[in-house]
Amino acid sequence: MKGMVFTELLDMVEEKFGINMVDSIIADADLPVSKGVYTAVGTYPHEEVVSLVMQLSKHSGIAPDELLKIYGEHLFGRFHGAYPQFFHGATDAFGFLSSIDQYIHVEVRKLYPDAELPHFECERDGDTMKMIYSSSRHMEDFAEGLIRGCLKHFNETATISRESISDDTSVFTLTRG
Ligand code: HEM
Incomplete structure (x- = not known):
């Protein structure tokens, strides 16, 4: 998946849960390709998003399906800013x-x-x-x-x-x- 999917996810986690949550989920997730470092223009395995969301669920107590919905809703707002055309x-x-x-x-x-x-x-x-x-x-x-x-x-x-x-x-x- 494109890097922006990851950078926007981590931005949202920081905004809603704080920077310590970002550090915890990156430390605990299985991120063999990125090692937890994402650039907006890079491409990373889809499984890494799944792993990050599973860890966020574990640390926050919110179900993974609900987290993905919250993330999708958040990302749509970012699309409007990034791609007004x-x-x-x-x-x-x-x-x-x-x-x-x-x-x-x-x-x-x-x-x-x-x-x-x-x-x-x-x-x-x-x-x-x-x-x-x-x-x-x-x-x-x-x-x-x-x-x-x-x-x-x-x-x-x-x-x-x-x-x-x-x-x-x-x-x-x-x-x-
Ligand atoms: C301005 C609006 C939109 C932009 C710029 C956009 C862009 C993107 C980008 C960049 C990806 C990631 C591709 C990748 O990582 O390889 C993506 C994936 C996706 N987009 Fe959009 N998108 C837009 C609107 C929507 C909307 C409204 C939906 C709603 C149903 C949608 C559904 C999806 C889904 C479900 C994926 C995940 C990939 C998959 O399911 O196979 N997109 N989109």
Whole structure:
């Protein structure tokens, strides 16, 4: 995964839990490639994010799935600051979310050719939208956090439900209200 996923995670941990928590999770996590040192432009194994989140869960008592949602929500806010160009012309959450696969992640791939990105297929029907997520990395909780962050950004509310339909595919159903 791209280094910014790690640097932003550690920034968030410092902000919400303090610098000692950053030191503790880096010391206890299994980080064979990075050895706990990340640069925004580097690329590191996906397993290192999982290991850091597991340690954060152990030290904080918060479940890993909840931590990934909190992180996704936090990261969406950072994306807005870092990539304002992707938000031009976006007026609502459903419109923005349905542009991830065909536009946003396409542009992300141009910036970072080795990015590991999921697939999203969106089907809109009035106040309901289905997002079919496929990724071998299984970052559904992180995706749900990003969706939450997106709704918050556009000042919208929606219920989010999720169903796994195959080994690497889940469907999110968002209902506005
Ligand atoms: C401005 C908006 C966005 C930007 C700049 C962006 C960028 C990125 C980047 C850089 C990665 C990491 C790739 C890697 O480490 O190799 C990523 C992964 C991911 N993105 Fe986005 N993204 C955006 C919006 C979203 C939204 C709204 C969702 C919500 C559903 C989303 C879902 C994901 C997921 C789930 C992954 C993890 C990889 C996987 O599941 O296989 N992204 N994105």
